[in-house]
Amino acid sequence: MLVTGIRLYNKQCQRGGSCIDDLPEILSEAIPSATRTLDERLNSCQLLAHRYTALLEAMQEDPQRFSQLRFLKLKEALFNVRQYEAFLCILQSNAITSAQEVESLDAQFEAAMMLLKNTVQDKTSVESREVFPLFMELSKLWTGFQDEMLLLSFLTNMADNLQQFLEIQSQLFPEEMLTSLLEGVTVKSDEERKKETVETRVNVSDFTNQEWLFPETTDNFDQLLIQYRGFCAHSIGVKGIILPGNPAIGILKHKEKYYVFSSKEDAYIFAEDPDKFIQLNIEKAKKYAELIQLLELHHQFEYLVPHAQVRKASTGSMKPPQKRESGTQTDTHILPPTIVRSYEWNEWELRRKAIKLANLRRMLTHSMQTDLSHMRRENCTQVYLPKEAGTQTKRDNSSNVPKPQVFLRGLRGGSSPTTHMVAVDLTRPLDET
8 A cells, every 4th residue: 555655646746657547537537428328328218117107008098099019018118117217226326426436535635645745845855654644545545546446337337237128128119119109198207297296285184094294394304215116106006007106295104104196186095095005016016026126015025125124124114023042952861871881883893702602613614506596696605724833843953065175286386397286185074073
């Protein structure tokens, strides 16, 4: 980290570090580009969802006109597009948060670099305890820029991978077919639907046992945890489609949970028997499993709850299952101990005892083979191998054969010119040895 801070300082002073990428500049260009791409894809996704919703409403009013279009297929396509929209909203929120983080890191980096320049200035030497913490701070901030680069790359790759789901929609429902089916059908956006019902509001006096919340009478109205991700609680189970709810109509509080509706009429019908319609929504989610994730119905299906939400269950409406520790203990020896002293676990010891009992030294083992038993089983016989025996006497003795030794005398000659050779036998008699 210290070396990284020194290299960043040298790069700022134009004394080196040319190979270091200018991450703040790259991020300042990449994040707006990624945000624009997400906005474009989100707008096209929302437009497709609005058209699907308009077609579904028109099919419920006039089924004969849209007989060539399958209602279930279009409904599943709407659920899929709404899921895609939810994911894009999450990615867009992360991109905006990343842009704010980069802006904050950039300001901190500039301030830390300015402080380091004022500390160093043109001094020949500076104490390490003054500049080393500043170098470490620069390195830490630079690591933050690197993390944002990785996050941006991750968000971009995820958005590209999700794009294939939108392309599948164009294959299921081509643009030409949608255009022809939407002739004479009014396509309304979510905002337009909310504007149409902004003036209609639930009359609290019409209900005696229900609690309704409104913006002007409720603190932190925008922070309420709305069920079904803000979609109309009535249209899901009854109509089978998902319509955006309008909190301005009134938010129904039922069993510490909050519900919104797309129209005043739907709100009145739902408030008559909320438990009935909640159960209808659950049954609809069982039929279309994608609604469990889309409408955040994990509290209705506890076995599908993500682990991250279980840890945060104390802050939401879902309560984690109660658990406790328990233990049992049993006696080691229920019956009184019975120790058999003659017990032997060693196989070879058992064989040794068996040989003693058999006393094979005095027994003979015979085997025979008949025509009926020929080549049917193997026969073997075991006998004691013969011993090697030896004896030793009290005294050891030996004798040698005499070797005659004969020498020739007079080979070197002498005073006489004639050489006389004489054979001399030096072998001693046997009795003298």
